[in-house]
Amino acid sequence: MILSRTSQYAVQAMIYMATQEPGQPILNKDVAARLNVPAPYLAKILQALAKGNLLESFRGRLGGFCLRPEGLRTSLMDILVLTEGPTFTKNCLLGLKQCSKETACPLHFRWVPVKERIIELLNETTLDKLSQAVKSGKYRLADVPVKLFPELDVLA
Amino acid sequence: MILSRTSQYAVQAMIYMATQEPGQPILNKDVAARLNVPAPYLAKILQALAKGNLLESFRGRLGGFCLRPEGLRTSLMDILVLTEGPTFTKNCLLGLKQCSKETACPLHFRWVPVKERIIELLNETTLDKLSQAVKSGKYRLADVPVKLFPELDVLA
DNA sequence: TTCATTCTATACCTTTTTATCTTGTTTTTT
DNA sequence: AAAAAACAAGATAAAAAGGTATAGAATGAA
Numbered sequence: 401m402i403l404s405r406t407s408q409y410a411v412q413a414m415i416y417m418a419t420q421e422p423g424q425p426i427l428n429k430d431v432a433a434r435l436n437v438p439a440p441y442l443a444k445i446l447q448a449l450a451k452g453n454l455l456e457s458f459r460g461r462l463g464g465f466c467l468r469p470e471g472l473r474t475s476l477m478d479i480l481v482l483t484e485g486p487t488f489t490k491n492c493l494l495g496l497k498q499c500s501k502e503t504a505c506p507l508h509f510r511w512v513p514v515k516e517r518i519i520e521l522l523n524e525t526t527l528d529k530l531s532q533a534v535k536s537g538k539y540r541l542a543d544v545p546v547k548l549f550p551e552l553d554v555l556a
Numbered sequence: 557m558i559l560s561r562t563s564q565y566a567v568q569a570m571i572y573m574a575t576q577e578p579g580q581p582i583l584n585k586d587v588a589a590r591l592n593v594p595a596p597y598l599a600k601i602l603q604a605l606a607k608g609n610l611l612e613s614f615r616g617r618l619g620g621f622c623l624r625p626e627g628l629r630t631s632l633m634d635i636l637v638l639t640e641g642p643t644f645t646k647n648c649l650l651g652l653k654q655c656s657k658e659t660a661c662p663l664h665f666r667w668v669p670v671k672e673r674i675i676e677l678l679n680e681t682t683l684d685k686l687s688q689a690v691k692s693g694k695y696r697l698a699d700v701p702v703k704l705f706p707e708l709d710v711l712a
Numbered sequence: 713t714t715c716a717t718t719c720t721a722t723a724c725c726t727t728t729t730t731a732t733c734t735t736g737t738t739t740t741t742t
Numbered sequence: 743a744a745a746a747a748a749c750a751a752g753a754t755a756a757a758a759a760g761g762t763a764t765a766g767a768a769t770g771a772a
Contacts, residue, residue, distance in 0.1 A: 460769025
């Protein structure tokens with residue numbers, strides 16, 4: 401309803417990073433496996449997050465990605481500004497290029513307060529809170545992978 | 557931030573129809589000119605709205621599109637369900653296929669109340685209200701077309 | 713050093729969305 | 743009946759988003 405797939409993967413990945421031991425690089429492929437997402441595509445996203453200073457990256461053996469030292473304070477807004485572009489909360493619902501208090505579309509004054517609520521949510525929701533939630537075990541970060549042969553479980 | 561271009565055009569077009577005299581068919585090309593959007597593309601959108609019973613269409617001379625008799629009661633939600641698909645308010649922010657109270661993503665319980673506000677807005681905002689707003693002259697329905705030769709205005 | 717490992721960068725392919733075009737069908741007027 | 747006006751429908755094209763592939767550079771360890 402609101403986010404591109406790229407943003408969804410980015411948020412999922414960042415939350416996952418936040419659940420891991422700080423300073424310990426995680427492999428792109430491990431994140432991809434955990435989230436059940438195509439690894440090469442996720443790589444691009446993680447690289448963008450690193451360029452945007454939300455992640456640190458290390459090459460070579462023992463390399464990988466991890467949160468920056470203060471990374472737990474990263475908000476959803478910080479992530480989405482990178483993945484959706486800096487104006488993604490600024491646009492008119494009807495797509496008008498000019499839509500402000502003075503040049504308002506007919507939805508403007510109805511939409512603004514709702515949009516404020518959304519922005520508030522994005523700003524106040526941090527990786528700290530989200531990773532706590534995931535670690536509690538009560539929430540799921542990714543879809544359960546489809547089981548092709550569930551009958552094999554009896555062997556496990 | 558939320559709506560596809562198709563939806564934006566659809567809403568703009570519906571509001572415009574609602575400002576016109578009821579029962580009087582309006583030409584697709586006139587709507588397109590008023591909204592400054594590509595006519596063939598808009599035609600498809602209007603046809604879809606007609607199929608979805610939000611508009612009536614008439615072929616031949618004196619044909620065109622107009623609101624159905626009770627069309628002013630149409631809500632934004634009615635329009636968007638057609639253009640974005642019936643599940644557009646149902647999806648998980650993180651894109652999980654399963655995300656409900658029992659199988660919640662870590663954003664679920666934060667997002668739901670905000671989403672409720674959005675849904676409320678979409679349901680209670682009708683073409684009646686929006687067309688009134690436009691008719692008052694205080695709101696604009698489309699971008700002012702770019703003026704190539706503004707100096708010609710002195711002739712008008 | 714040399715090698716495997718892992719990110720980096722770029723280019724490419726595929727799918728979806730947006731937009732256009734063409735041909736037909738219906739309806740009204742003359 | 744014929745012509746004109748307008749929608750209907752499907753094919754096509756362009757642009758954006760999603761996803762893949764490959765060559766290159768940095769790192770650590772044998």
